[in-house]
Amino acid sequence: MSSEENNKKTSGLTRREFIKDAGIVVGGASVASMALLSACKGDTKTVTQTVSTTVNKTVTKTVTVAEDGVELTDLHVILNGEPRVCHIEANWTLRDALKEGMGVISLKDMCNGCGACGSCSAIVNGRPILTCMALAVECDGAEIETAEHLGVINHPLVNAYAKNFCAQCGYCTPGFLITAKALLDKKPNPTDEDIIDALGGNICRCGTYPQHIIAIKEAAKGGK
Amino acid sequence: MSNAHYEPWKWEVPKTIIGERGHIPPDAHTKVVGTAEFTSDVVRPNMLYVKYYIAQRGAGRIKKLDTSKTEQVDGVVKVLRYDDKSIKWASDTLKPGNMTTFLNDRVYWAGHPVGFAVVAVSEYACDQAIKKAVIEWEDLPCEVDYNKALASKDLYREDINPQNNIMDKGEKVNNAIGDVEEGFKHCDHIIEFEYEIAENTPVSAEPMTCVCEFDNDDNCKIWFHGQAFNTIEEVVGEFVPQNKIDMHSAFNGGTFGGPISHQCEGWTAWLAIIAAYITRRPCKSVWEDCQFVGADECMGHHKWKVGYNNNGKIIAVDLDTVASGMMIGGEISKIKASTCIPNLRHTYVYPLYNRVVPGVFRDGAVAGTCQNMLFAHVAAALNMDPTEVALINDGGDGKTLAELEPKRVEEGFPAGRDSLKECLEKGKKAFNWSSKYHAAGARKLPDGRMHGVGFTWTESWQNWPYRRTRCGINVRYDGTVDVIYRRSCTGPLVALPYAQVVAAEMGMKLDDVIYQPDRHNVGFDTMSEASSSGVATNLGALVLAARKAKQNLLEYACKDAVTFMFGMEIPNPAPFTGLTPDKLDMKDSVIFEKSNPSHTATVKQVVQLHAGWNPIFQHEYSRFFTEAESDIPNYMDTALGRQCHFVEVAVDTNTGKVDILSACLVNDVGTAINPDVINGQQYGGFSMGMGRGNAQEVVYDPVTGAKLNDNMVFYPILGIGDVGPINCEIVETKTGYSPYGAVGLGECGCAATMGLTAAAVYNAIGKWVDIPTTPNNVLKALGKA
Incomplete structure (x- = not known):
């Protein structure tokens, strides 16, 4: 039995029929979609x-x-x-x-x-x-x-974060960065406890936590 | 087939760049300021969104589905129903990889995508429309407790086994060794113990998403969030030839691998592909709750019988498990691979019930946890220092280190290295073990909490180059180098260490080498450059390609060129004309004559000499693209690299809360490519391991099978205040099977540390606690709950 026949046996449809059938749906969907979009942009x-x-x-x-x-x-x-x-x-x-x-x-x-x-x-x-x-x-x-701005103004946190491996996959890092910026705005020389408190609401799935403390303290000293 | 001549552990480690700290990952700034584009950030012109209806119940069949009001919601373009024959065909037939049934009328677990999906102009419209559907359900037997499922005659998972409630049952023959019954007759003591590990779930950072679009010429573009690219291409390949698929790999937000994650990726990608094909518009599938779909292999009941001698030597181990799902290698695989215990047996049964079938997403966690618990129990029973019990049982496949040594030395591994001993020396000192370890329940902190320490060890198992992989290296017109790959990064920072390897092997400046992201349709011939097997699998191809590229450059540096200009042939002598490549070397992107180091030429000069005078005519450029394929070694025996980890906790016996005070993580990585990145895997893995061992537990409603905490408010992921200070130590014994004797590190720490708090809590309160060591489980052990 060919794979096409096998597919038909399990689902009653072949790939070719699906494409053909889907083509009909496409037309309908497109028309429906345009109508709905028009409705959205109505009077x-x-x-x-x-x-x-x-x-x-x-x-x-x-x-x-x-x-x-x-x-x-x-x-x-x-x-x-x-x-x-x-x-x-x-x-x-x-x-x-x-x-x-x-x-x-x-x-x-x-x-x-x-x-x-x-x-x-x-x-x-x-x-x-x-x-x-x-x-x-x-x-x-x-x-x-937002975090993008810290890159534009070359805030010391940005390089401190990059060089201390605060980003692994990097998905959560902008959230940490901007929270750290708010902390430094308020407390230019934060303690470890200040940092842990400030970043307590940020989750990093790669577990980069220890590095944020190092980076923020480094940035507080002007990036050194 | 393996190659007797492929022995990459013997390859000499370059003297510079490899092993250096302080290099910044090439994508670090982009990630830090948030301009790195992840798949969930991708927006295409005229894009639609598509979402599944997700079942909230654990079992049932759709008797009637009314989507008339769904279709009327503003912005809805299409409802994809299970009873549409096209959709049914597509969901039955076009399954990426090993996906189980979906978009059908039957619910098998809470979180199952069934019934229908909605295509609309916005995510919001999808959400609103899904809520409008009216479903009439046929109630079916539902069970989320595996012990009850085992005793029941109802069928809960007809999709997997329509005969009975057993997925698999038997004895793990491949992991058994010796004669367990005979072993029990020849030991000083026998203990029996058991414990439960609750279900935990991956919770990847970036929600599952995929973007797909077809143009009018049937070219297909896909932005895919995940690891299993090839399986997704197979689905699209049903509609268009695979060479018309343009697969983009944007940044991936901390996802996981393993069968269950691949299923989630597959379901999500399938939806975007089908919706895009039907609507002929770009479609983005979004599935936020998919982060909570997976169940890890660790969940289940473990019952042990262990025979051992007065000196801590374990003679026989008999393990019986229930409901631990799809393990790779099984619970005792690490014990077999890293100890000289002569008699091991593992029997098991996997019942089927209304939860998603557990699958690995941190390979080895159940095995690492089992090893942890075995040694912790034996040490506790003897009131012995657990590090001493580890040392006396170290070995592999029932043999001692001394018995394994001659063969290893014959195969070219360094003599006299004792990985566990070296790890313990570093770790005990850094952790201050001698002053922190005490008898169980013997130390109270000034604030009234009980103090405890835990220790675990196992092999560093990601050292198997078990696949052939390919790598391409391109030297550009200006002499800079691309390493070409397909990004499916799951978190680890591989771009930097891989660039380090190429720069070191070629003699390039590190800044001149870029591990080029998003060269999406070529690259390593493996599932991921950063998977479980990342370094171990890919390093061979990387080194071979770099060496080939260097040899190629040196040959062209000696070869005179002919430039065609205005119909004339103009000879251009090579900078090292008359010499042979073996007389040359490279350093800092400069080629030089070994016997006369002042005789130099830059890589750029050599490339431009042979690429012609005008970069527009780059027909010669291809001379500087090289490719290489790794092999599989003929000799691969017991892994001798070890890891050991220590944790210190405080237990509040009134509330049951376990706080992590400090930790020390020690990994033998064979050869360190980038210690900064290694440390990232260590503290990152520890954070995940502690989450799974001390906090994370999926809770189900026993009647409906509904998942009660599939969100980050009620399913705790550890934060910065939950892990305490972590000390990371690296050992390099060069005993791995990868180039330079290196060992991959990904997921080792996470998997090995999951049971660590259970051992530490025992040391604190003198009671064994189920995993995770949540306040509820601690109070239960104390008889207070």
């Missing part, structure tokens, strides 16, 4: 609303409401020193907005957005926060710093 109306945010207290904003009731609004932030804006929906987290809307890929997600890994950390108005646990609309007007 909208613009209203002016007063919105309370945790950052700028009360501000007046423009909210775009789609036919289906989905509210789209603009998120204005100072991201890594530059003013940025993107369209967000009311239920977006700050991580969604920065990653999907502004292309910040240093914000990772290890814990499926339940605030347990620290991989999505960013400094918001001077405080390290978990961006998966913050609503984007609440951060309108915020000053946000």
Whole structure:
């Protein structure tokens, strides 16, 4: 029995038939998809609303409401020193907005957005926060710093982290880095206990933990 | 077939670069600042998302699936249903590797992808749409306790065995040795003990994801997160020829290998491929909870009978296990490989029930843990220092070190090296063992907690170059070097040590060699450059290719060139014309005459001489690409490299909490390529081992089979405050089978340390505790729970 016949015996379909059949589905899916996309971009109306945010207290904003009731609004932030804006929906987290809307890929997600890994950390108005646990609309007007920026300004932490092997697979490392930056901003000469406390919410699956203490103390001394 | 002439352990270690500390990994800065692109970061124009429905129950059959409301959710493009004949064919037929049944009507374990999947314009739309499906279930017998499953007549896993509840049963003949019953007759003491190891799960750093797109000419691009590239290519190969597949390997966020991880990779990739083929749009499959799908091989019940003499020499071991899943080598494999115990027997039964079939993701963990527990129990029973019990039983395949030595020396290994002894000397000193070790339950800390120490040892087992691999080296027009590979990095930093090997072997500056990432369709002919067998398997090809590339350069350095310019042949004399390659050598990317070191030429000069005057015409360039294949040695016997590890704990007998105070890890790596990277594997492996040994335990609802802690809030992964200070020591006895006598280190520490806290807790409280040593298990042992 050929493998094609064998396949047919087990599933009642051959590879060729699947491709042919899938081709028909393709057409349908494409049409359906385009229709749905059109629906998503359907008629909208613009209203002016007063919105309370945790950052700028009360501000007046423009909210775009789609036919289906989905509210789209603009998120204005100072991201890594530059003013940025993107369209967000009311239920977006700050991580969604920065990653999907502004292309910040240093914000990772290890814990499926339940605030347990620290991989999505960013400094918001001077405080390290978990961006998966913050609503984007609440951060309108915020000053946000992500790990990418530390590379741009050549912060001593970056080289200290690189040379002390703080990154193995590297997935969680930006979250550690930005948390360490927030620590040094607050405590320029942290003790081991300070570092352990500050990084307590960050998980590294490669277990690089001992190296972060070395790197942060080295960066605190100006990278020496 | 193996090659009698392939004896890489005899190869001379280059005098520079190899073994050096202080080099920065070439991708370190990119990873640190977060600009390294992982598969989960990949976004393609017009991309769709696709997600499985994941069963939350442990057993059942779908009687009726209503996805009408699912299809109406904004942004949904397609629902892939199990009863669609195309999808059924694809899920039945196009299984990467050894994937078990999925996207079917039958649930076999909580977390099983069944029923349907949703393709939509966003992840959010997928999630919302999945929630709208209405499923009518037929309840089927569900059991998540292997002892009950063993006693039951219900069938729980018809996908694996439709006859009964046993997956496998028998005696591990390949690991048995001697006559156990006879051994028990000739020993001073016999003890019996048993313990349980709970299920733990991998929790890779980056959630499972895959991106696939087909263009209108049926070219296929895939961004794959995982190790098993070849099996994924086989799936796509059903739709397009494999030479039209462009397989990208973005950075991989700390994933694991082993059968169960490969299944998760396969299921995830399958979904992206099928969705992309059907919709003709780029599709990204996302499966966050997949991190919690796997179950490790360690779980199960271990019952021992051990005969030993007054001096600590173990005479006979009889181990009976229940439900330990798919082990590679079995529970007593390490004991056989690293001891002179003359009589070993292992009987086992693997019942089937409603959990995912356990599979290795840290190869050797169950074997390392078994060795740990065997020696800890014997030492405790004799009230002997466990390091002394280890030394007296060291050996291999029932033979002592002295009995193994002549053959090893004859095969070219260094004489008189005693790996365990050397490891113990370093480790005991660094850990301050003599002042920390005490009789069980004998030391209380000032804060009232009990102090304990644990010790374990086993072979350094990743030293088998058991596959042939290939490696390509390309010398560029400017004299720099690429080492070409396919990245499927699981975490370890191999780019740096592999570049060190090539630079050292060729005589290049390290900065001139790049272990080139994402040359995605070529590279080592193995599953991964950083797998269990990474260094041991790949180093041979790497060294041979580097040596070939160097020889090639030296030959061209002696060969006159002819340049074709405007129809004329212009002779160009070589910098070493009239000499032969054996008169030359290389250092710091410069070729020089050995008898006249001031006579030099750069690699760049030699390449450009033969590549022609104009880099646009690079038809000569291919002269500087070399490739080599490693072999499998004819002689591979017992592994003599050892690892030993020490941990210090404090146990609160009121709460049952076990805190790790300090640790010392010692690995004999044969020859250290990069000590910084080795240390990374040591402290990293320890962190994982302690997580599995002291904290991680998957909890199921006994009635529904639902997994109750498949998230990082309730399934604890150790953090920076949980591991304590770690002292890493390296021993180099050059006793591995890889080039330079090197031994691969990946996963050794993680697997060997899993049982370490159990031994330390016994030393603290004088009671044996099941694994992991969670507060609940400690309190149970103390009779308080």
